[in-house]
Amino acid sequence: MNAAVVPVPLGASTAYAVRGERTVLVDTGFPGGEDRLLTRLRKAGVAPSSISLIVLTHCHPDHAGGAAGLKRRLGVPVAVHEAEAAWAESGTSELYRPLNLFGRLLDRTLDTGFPGFTPDVVLTGGADLAAHGAGADVLHTPGHTPGSITLLCRESGDAVVGDLLAGSMVRRDRPGPPFLAQDTAELWRSARRVLEAGPRRFLFGHGRPASAASVRRLLAACT
Numbered sequence: 001m002n003a004a005v006v007p008v009p010l011g012a013s014t015a016y017a018v019r020g021e022r023t024v025l026v027d028t029g030f031p032g033g034e035d036r037l038l039t040r041l042r043k044a045g046v047a048p049s050s051i052s053l054i055v056l057t058h059c060h061p062d063h064a065g066g067a068a069g070l071k072r073r074l075g076v077p078v079a080v081h082e083a084e085a086a087w088a089e090s091g092t093s094e095l096y097r098p099l100n101l102f103g104r105l106l107d108r109t110l111d112t113g114f115p116g117f118t119p120d121v122v123l124t125g126g127a128d129l130a131a132h133g134a135g136a137d138v139l140h141t142p143g144h145t146p147g148s149i150t151l152l153c154r155e156s157g158d159a160v161v162g163d164l165l166a167g168s169m170v171r172r173d174r175p176g177p178p179f180l181a182q183d184t185a186e187l188w189r190s191a192r193r194v195l196e197a198g199p200r201r202f203l204f205g206h207g208r209p210a211s212a213a214s215v216r217r218l219l220a221a222c223t
């Protein structure tokens with residue numbers, strides 16, 4: 001089977017299925033959304049039994065919320081970056097600094113907790129997911145949170161960046177900064193490193209996809 005990245009829309013966020021010989025599920029939505037995620041996966045033609053690994057782009061509740069439940073139900077390992085292993089274990093996270101109005105709203109209203117779990121794979125620097133049946137490399141891309149990672153999918157040329165950047169809710173190729181960030185200088189440095197890896201397309205935890213050229217324009221305007 002050709003490697004492909006299948007979006008799994010979950011309402012408030014988007015998870016992705018990175019397909020090769022097996023499937024790596026990237027992110028898990030809010031707590032309690034596990035049934036919906038599995039239904040959407042099947043609808044997209046991805047058998048949940050093909051999942052070999054769950055990778056979390058970072059441990060905010062809209063990405064890590066379903067990890068504990070899915071790990072139990074599917075019996076698969078969950079990978080997080082070492083900088084957020086303690087968040088996963090305790091089921092807590094930090095939102096850091098709002099970058100816009102929506103971020104300020106989230107900062108006041110979002111419950112930062114989620115069902116905790118013990119990560120089976122703790123990522124340090126980069127990692128190659130070939131052993132899990134998916135042609136993707138992991139890049140540590142902090143800025144939104146300390147343990148944010150990006151998956152670079154070699155065959156499809158997609159970069160699944162989590163909340164490193166956000167897409168427009170309406171239009172393609174209108175990337176912007178995320179709603180919240182730990183360190184904006186670090187965020188732009190990470191975005192530049194993803195670009196240097198040469199992906200064709202950026203896929204976000206929130207919003208519509210963007211071409212590498214549109215992300216390059218954003219970086220030129222913001223840094």
Ligand SMILES: [Zn+2]
Nearest residue numbers: 058060144163
């Ligand atoms: Zn986030």
Ligand SMILES: [Zn+2]
Nearest residue numbers: 060062163205
């Ligand atoms: Zn998010």
